[in-house]
Amino acid sequence: MAAERRPTGFRLVGRYGLLAFVAFVTLFPIYTTLVAAFKPGDKVLVNPLVPDSFTLEPLMTAWSDGHLGRYLFNSFVVAAVVTIAQVVTSLLSGYAFAMLDFPGRHVLFALFLATLLVPIEATLVVNRRTVDTLGWLNTYQGLALPFLATAFGTFLVRQALLAVPGELRDAARIDGAGHLAFLRYVALPVIVPTVGALALFSFLSSWNQYLWPNLITTEESMNTVQSGLTLLRRSSLDEPNALMAGTVIAAVPIFAALLIFQRSLVRGLTSGAVKG
Template identity: 65%
Template sequence: MATSTARRTSRAHTSIGIDHVPRGWRMVGRYVVLGVVAFLVLFPVYTTVIAALKPGSKVLDHPLLPGSFTLQVFRDAWTEGRLGRYLWNSTVVAVVVTTCQLVTSLISAYAFAFLRFPLKTFFFGLFLATLLVPIETTLVINRRTVDSLGWLNSYQGLAVPFLATAFGTFLMRQVFLQIPKELREAGQMDGLGHWGFLTEVAIPLVRPTLGALALFSFLSSWNQYLWPNLITTEENMNTVQTGLRLLNASVPDIERFNVPIAGTVIAALPIAIVLMVFQRQLVRGLTAGAVKG
């Protein structure tokens, strides 16, 4: 929506002073406000981390201050929560879903953008219509479908319903349509068929959007909560999200009530790191349309 212009807009200081840098007390004031707000935003994360770094019996002594440092709670959460296994499951599913969504989106977007075939508008409308259907409406039946395929408690069950996305198709079609006609004609002169044009010309041109879609798909898959809950009954096949639910429900004794808290921190870390690395794709992906969020 807004990112393409965002980078072009110059933010350099101008002489007319609408963004003059405040000085003295006014500047201090701004930092104080920013600092207080930042503290409030981070407060849940801060207290969670602090609590997970103490033995359970000491958590409430000074809930806001670090003290009696230990990593034992994290170790317990890792083994009791089986987080290694669940992180692996989530990774497998998210990687498969992302890869397949990129491929299916690219090829169907290509067909809608560059090929001529009967009933094109109708089919495109049908694709878009699927965007209107909330996932919560279809999962009751999808659970039965997956059950009858024998895919409960399996990677297929977790991944297959999400291997294609109308959102991705729509997004990639939009950027394909911006490729100048002359490029396609030049490609044909050089004897490039559709496949050659797609892989050698079109995909390199749309790489930024493709990156944004990849991150968006990965996050959506990783964060799924309801679906894995519906089709997972065997402990081994939990994802991180449903695993956290189990760890929290296992209610360890009062002395160790902060074990699920440590598990939550561990579960949050990989995505925090991924997002740090792919910040730019994130902004692009979210502004392009988190419509299916």
């Protein structure tokens, strides 16, 4: 398509018109949310498409009554722990599969990949029981524990390490404690983009978890942002501006993070799609 001649005149106007229209439709739900989040309660349903008054009150209500500060903190703690753990466990296992030759390697790798066949929803019934038995309902450990390792991350790291030049890999043929040092000082710097993409992907998927925190959280103070929004929806239906303000508060950190890490995100998402 790039080779196509640049459209001119009417066709150019038409193309921009179409782009603008589609952009308008895409942004419409975000726009109405923002309009409502900054309107006083008595105006929010009058001309809901027009930002004709401005107040920060809904934001304050959502923040204080909805405890969103606490929930954001909880989400951040859980997502940070999950991200660090997934990166570390994926680096270790990805390294073993890419750099070491040992009996049973192929079988084990196949078993790792096979765990990708299991939809997370099929495991949560038993996982809830396990976490309950450990006495970890309503705890950070409980929220994070089932997600500390990922076969997808192992796969990504392995693929990236296999692309590392042969001389570097030959240097890996050292024994014992040498492996961790090699991983840390030689292999890791080479695959930083992959690890960055994996970290962002891990953080996002942990942050966005919906069903799991809803299943194991019964104490109000241990909700994540996502399950906190569930509570907010059940409590403030008659105050749409506060609900939308809460939605804005919950959305802002990820929008900000993705603006900063755009490139990593595209890399992370497409590494599952286009090339290894």
